[in-house]
Amino acid sequence: MDQVYEVCKQSEIPVYFVGGCVRDYLLCKKSTDFDLAIDSHGFEVLCQKLEKNYALNKSQFSTFSINIGDYNVDVAAFRMETYNRANGLPDIQLAKMEKDINRRDFTINTGYTLMTKSSIRVLVGAHLNRNQSNDILKINYSHLHFFEDIENKLIRILHPNSFVEDASRLLRAVKYQVTLGLNFETDTQLKFNSKLARSALEKFSLDRYKQIILDYALKSNGKHIISALYNEKLLLYTISSSSPVLTNVKMDSMMSFDSSLALFGKALLEEVDDRTRSVLFLLFIYHEHIIFWKNQDRSVNLLIEEITAIQSGLQVDFICDAWHVFKLLQGKSIASILFVSLLIQNGFIAIDHPELIIELSTYLDKTRFTKVLVTGTDLKNIGINQGKQIGVMLNSLLKYKVNKRVNMTINEEINWIASRINEYRD
Template sequence: MNLSERIESSLTPESLALIRLVKTEAERLNLPLYIVGGSVRDLLLGSVIKDFDLIVEGDAARLADALLRKFGGKVLFHARFGTATWTLDETTSKRLNIPIFQLAEFPPFIDLISARSETYPEPGALPAIKRSTIDDDLRRRDFTVNAMAVRLDGKYYGDLYDPLGGQKDLENKLIRILHPQSFIDDPTRMFRAVRYAVRYQFELESVTQQAAVDAEARAVLSRLSGERIRHEFDLIFEEEKPLVILVALEDLSLIKVIHPALEKVRAMALSHLKKPADEFGKFALPGILSLRQALGWILYLLHLPQADIDTVARRLAFPALLTDSIRAASSLLADLPSFKDWKPSQWTFHLDELPSLSVYAVWLVTSESPLHDYLTKWQHVKPITTGDDLVARGLEPGPKFKDILARLRAARLDGEVGSDIEEEQLLRRLVRQ
């Protein structure tokens, strides 16, 4: 089967232009070149391809060096994995005669990867890598639908290479592992299997379904590092239907293997996971997480008791700021009934001490109007008076500064003052006191 026409229609003109540059150099060096994995899967599904990996049957570093010499840019070599990343910059713009502002339309980098085989020294360990053939490279992958390649060089341009039946499984809407030991070698594949099944509305093939409940695979999963498991959840929260994925993982009894406390989670809160409206502005994010990942974790765990949040955080090696954000949301949710008669200033001074993303998460699950008012209005209310103004009135800097400014802000929030003149009058009374 030849997919050259699909390649031309599924990639942006800029991505196609870069691939042509790479394939020309690969042909000159007599290095077979392939698009592989998820890019081929999406190509067959008719999706637009935004990211792609290029596999070189041979030395990827040699190809990257040739591209660097001819077209400029920068290259980062990763010797252990046999990969090289070619990044475009101003020198590429000049050599290709592309205006620098147009360079932003191109993929910022291309990963070039030497075809390799992988062996696992023990279950769950990171694999040992050895340069090999495209056939071995495909056989190291997770599922048949991700184990296809399309050749890009010479007369073979567009030819599909599918030794494991991935195209047929795509047509039959099946997620299939490549061998029965797959989940034992890498238990994170169980999460990926469910994630793909939900995303594409596929089913787990029978052997794959059975492997997901294998006792040895679960034992290896229970010993996996927190960082690796947390990364899989991060990817789940980026999906369109994270709640459906997590329910499917619960149905396979995989969640409790990670930590028993996760059986208490009310995953339904994730039905609220969505991009905030513009009125909420921007949120500070804990660690290197995206907004969906951070908000996903908060929504997923905020109904847990504080002690369980702490044990899950330790098991999954959460960044400290993420743990604090989840704890803050959990406390706020539990304390809400006691705040019902508060004034706007009381709400504001309390919520100012919490991460705004935690406040937003609790508003999503409760629709408590003061939380919305705080996020969209109250937190931005400030008196016009500043510390410099107080100094100009002869006051010595100290704790009283904070008290006066807080009193002025509270008056603004609670409607005691509605104009700059009224604030000035209140200020005079406070200074006299």
């Protein structure tokens, strides 16, 4: 952050911390995302100076993003916004700071703090315990309800059409409820629940909507955000790209997910991180429409592809024994296997094999670790020289170990093959 400060100081350009980083500090939360606001001239100067040493991600809305160390910094020129499009993307007009405040989503995000050495120490240094710091964060400009709403932890829109103009604010409000423990101001609650706001969400850019939801799901507390969105009926799916509708899934959401997942035991669940579990929860809600979330995130794509492959394998004359389960699941992630198991447990996949859940659990607990210790060289030493024979025998040994669920030493494996060597000679 010092790099930004030095550029602005040398050019005598005031730049302000604004939005979430100021809000989070006042709510005693740590932030690694910093929004900066600056006049249009300063924006151009700062952009030109920084792009000499950093890769800037620029947008058409007079903004750019930059990663500095562990921090993500978004810089925007002061501007006014008008919304003439249903996708939530604004038309902009450069303006003064006094006008810039009106484009913000909620009053709690309208605190402007001049960037100084002191404010950098407070915000970037993360002095969350004010008793340990002599620095005081000075708010240079804000909405008239800013301090009141911060103190009372209220979500308040700045004007009546806020949710209609940008329906992503519906999603963000729910995220703030979950992550910051906020409640709606009375009139904002009415606007949030209005048919106009919900209609605006259904007309919102589908790609942007998906990216926002996946970003939420990939947070460490993403499952709780997704659950809250589900309960508020803010999760969408679509049969065609032109007709999104609100979801109407038939389940008890998080309770069903958690109770089913708990059956696999703590040790196994520890192999799946919180973010992946949040994505699994999202896909669990969309169990009939998981393809809806494809092509938005590489890791999610891979997960969906594995889930789809397992489901397809179960439907094509599947033989339900340890070996065929092993072949189907080998190389698949624990997350994708758990997900398919959850679908079976909850009756979302119709199967002809009641023992399948037991076989899946056995694979997860034991047989997935099964491997052959003996090598081709070991087999050559006992008189098997042909490559094809070696491959067949190693595969037969693996199949035996999987079906019998046994552990064997190398000598035991060699003896097992030696006892059957005549079966594999031409």
